[in-house]
Amino acid sequence: MPRLDRRGVLAGLAALGAPAIIARGARAQARQMSIATGTTGGVYYPLGGGLANLLSRSIPGLSATVEVTGGSVANLQLLGASRAELAFTQVDAAVDAVRGNDRFKGRPVPVRAIAVLYTNRMQAVTTVASGITSIEGMKGKRVSTGAPGSATEVMAFRLIEAAGLDRDKDFRARERLSPAESTNAVKDGKLDAYFFVSGIPTSAITDLGASPGVQIQMVDHDRYIPKIVEKYGPVYFPEIIPAGTYPGQKADNRQMSVANILAVREDMPEAEVTALLKTAWEGREELGRVHAEGRNFTLAAQKTAAAGVPWHKAAEAFWTAQGAKLA
Incomplete structure (x- = not known):
């Protein structure tokens, strides 16, 4: 794995006020970095773990660790409170955070x-036994709309609204469970369906599909996208989860997607952003081995429209130097 130029790394650490110990080994004093990811049943967490290992191993004096969180909203709140330096997030949640909308009001x-990074897919998950074949068909059922502080919850609420349902009145019960908890609840007969936004495949849904006696059903919902985009902006787009992505998935799933980004605060020193990006970009093959979605971290994906929020100055310069056509 290529390593960073040592002078560039030390300059980045110095910009943060992290002292360097120039001794025989000329080693930089350890600097802690927290990476906000998501629940253990999704993609953010394992991919974040791979990134933390890569950064810690490749940047002298840096020790990166991952935080298990509810997801994008919680990650951005941690970023805002300076309790995390690097965050995985969906673009829709990041746009809300920048504008001070919804959960970030005020x-x-x-x-x-x-x-x-890669695309996050809205996955409306149920079983053939539930009889649910549409979002409207969830009315009167026991449904989980995702963990508190997750972008799943934000996106699920928007989808439920577009389908003409009231999230507080139209379900027999509405839980706020992680994907792993949701899968267990479905297997135990305590839940009929759940929403989860993630890359594919994700372990929690794979677990459900592979469970004895369970026939998984992925609910199509792409027809609601125009209505959602009209109200919330062009951050969502249609995609297909191919049949066979999950055990027992017999048909393509037509669903709503949103891009994922790696995000920092505007005031992160430029030298550090450059060091982080250089390491992640040169180690992208390793990230692809950690999870299949890591292979979708490509130069072609680096588009201003896809990022949704402004670029950090150093990131814009880095990608331009790599030959990305940001516009």
Whole structure:
């Protein structure tokens, strides 16, 4: 794995006020970095773990660790409170954070994109036994709309609204469970369906599909996208989860997607952003081995429209130097 130029790394650490110990080994004093990811049943967490290992191994004096969180909203709140330095997030949540909308009302976060990663897919998951074949068909059922502080919850609420349902009145019960908890609840007969936004495949849904006696059903919902985009902006787009992505998935799933970004605060020193990006970009093959979605971290994906929020100055310069056509 290529390593960073040592002088560039030390300059980045010095810009943060992290002292360097120039001794025989000329080693930089350890600097802690927290990476906000998501639940253990999704993609953010394992991919974040791979990134943390890569950064810690490749940047002298840096020790990166991952935080298990509810997801994008919680990650951006941690970023805003300076309790995390690097965050995985969906673009829709990042846009809300920058604008001070929804869960960030009155508390905008100075979020800046440093990289566009892979696509997150809205997955409306149930079983054939539930009889649910549409979002409207969830009325009167027991449904989980995602963990508190997750972008799943934000996106699920928007989808439920577009389908003409009331999230507080139209379900027999509405839980706020992680994907792993949701899968267990479905297997135990305590839940009929759940929403989860992630890359594919994700372990929690794979677990459900592979469970004895369970026939998984992925609910199509792409027809609601125009209505959602009309109200919330062009951050969502249609995609297909191919049949066979999950055990027992017999048909293509037509669903709503949103891009993921790596985000930092606007005030992160430029030298550090450059060091982080250089390491992640040169180690992208390793990230692809950690999870299949890591292979979708590409130069072509680095688009201003896909990022959704402003680029950090150093990230814009980095991608331009790599030959990305950002516009």
